[in-house]
Amino acid sequence: MIEVSDLSKVYREGRGIRNINIRIDPGTAFGFLGPNGAGKTTTIRLLMGFLKPDSGQVTINDRDCWREKTEVKKFVSYLPGELHFIENLSGLDFLDLIAGMHGERPDIKKTRDYLVSALDLDLKLPIRKMSKGMKQKLGIISALMLDAGVLILDEPTSGLDPLMQKVFIELILEEKKKGKTLFMSSHQFSEIERTCERVGIIREGKLLAVRSISQLREVEYHTFEIEVESEEDYELLRGSGLDISLVRGQCYVIRVAGELDRLWLALAQVRVKRFRQRSLELEEAFMDFYR
Numbered sequence: 001m002i003e004v005s006d007l008s009k010v011y012r013e014g015r016g017i018r019n020i021n022i023r024i025d026p027g028t029a030f031g032f033l034g035p036n037g038a039g040k041t042t043t044i045r046l047l048m049g050f051l052k053p054d055s056g057q058v059t060i061n062d063r064d065c066w067r068e069k070t071e072v073k074k075f076v077s078y079l080p081g082e083l084h085f086i087e088n089l090s091g092l093d094f095l096d097l098i099a100g101m102h103g104e105r106p107d108i109k110k111t112r113d114y115l116v117s118a119l120d121l122d123l124k125l126p127i128r129k130m131s132k133g134m135k136q137k138l139g140i141i142s143a144l145m146l147d148a149g150v151l152i153l154d155e156p157t158s159g160l161d162p163l164m165q166k167v168f169i170e171l172i173l174e175e176k177k178k179g180k181t182l183f184m185s186s187h188q189f190s191e192i193e194r195t196c197e198r199v200g201i202i203r204e205g206k207l208l209a210v211r212s213i214s215q216l217r218e219v220e221y222h223t224f225e226i227e228v229e230s231e232e233d234y235e236l237l238r239g240s241g242l243d244i245s246l247v248r249g250q251c252y253v254i255r256v257a258g259e260l261d262r263l264w265l266a267l268a269q270v271r272v273k274r275f276r277q278r279s280l281e282l283e284e285a286f287m288d289f290y291r
């Protein structure tokens, strides 16, 4: 349904994105993660037809996002990373304006009311008096109330407090139940993990990896906490070439990828006071792509 093929867009200074390939099946959610300036918004702007690719192509439902952008916008709903409103309007006026552009469908008002209540937003307030988080809620409501089949969300939880981030995740899970296709950028692995089937990691304009969340969960990664008797024991551990970091005193964290043989061999040589395995941390497995 969403197909990004050999997509490149390079700005004058040489930054941008290069040769991005992503395929997102209908009814699935794709999380797009990467550090600041990695190229997430650039990719999303190409998906929305705001930018013309230098090379390659993006299609949604087999429509070219640049050449057929008007058609594409009929089944896509978009939440920009940076929201710009007509500040003098109230929240309600703004949503009415957006709904009016989509033919006064009665279902929009119903969905709007549901979202307003879920996100607990005072729509009577003029937008200029709204906080950053309130404006973000308004943006989310305007994107979700249209009930489009494809949702493209650029850092949707930016500015939301932890409670509202949780509500947002629940709303997204409801959208998924309705069969929506989702493309969502984020800095937060946890929200991608909870909402998406697959995750793409972008850095310096290049797509480093695309993994299914279940694949990431299976990565053989083990973290242990160990307390040894003395500095001498630590030196012995260190000599084994294991990935060790100090917590405090003689307490260390050891991370092992793959087979554990080397760990057992090292442990046999030292005096251990305390030893326990930490549960697998998915985020750590994911962070490996950044290192």
Ligand SMILES: Nc1ncnc2c1ncn2[C@@H]1O[C@H](COP(=O)(O)OP(=O)(O)OP(=O)(O)O)[C@@H](O)[C@H]1O
Binding pocket: 011, 012, 013, 015, 016, 034, 035, 036, 037, 038, 039, 040, 041, 042, 043, 081
């Ligand atoms: N209009 C532009 N002209 C020139 N360079 C740009 C333009 N827009 C973005 N860039 C540069 O392209 C790179 C990618 O920017 P982009 O906004 O896509 O990153 P991002 O992953 O969305 O970052 P963030 O997480 O900080 O929002 C950055 O180095 C940025 O400075």
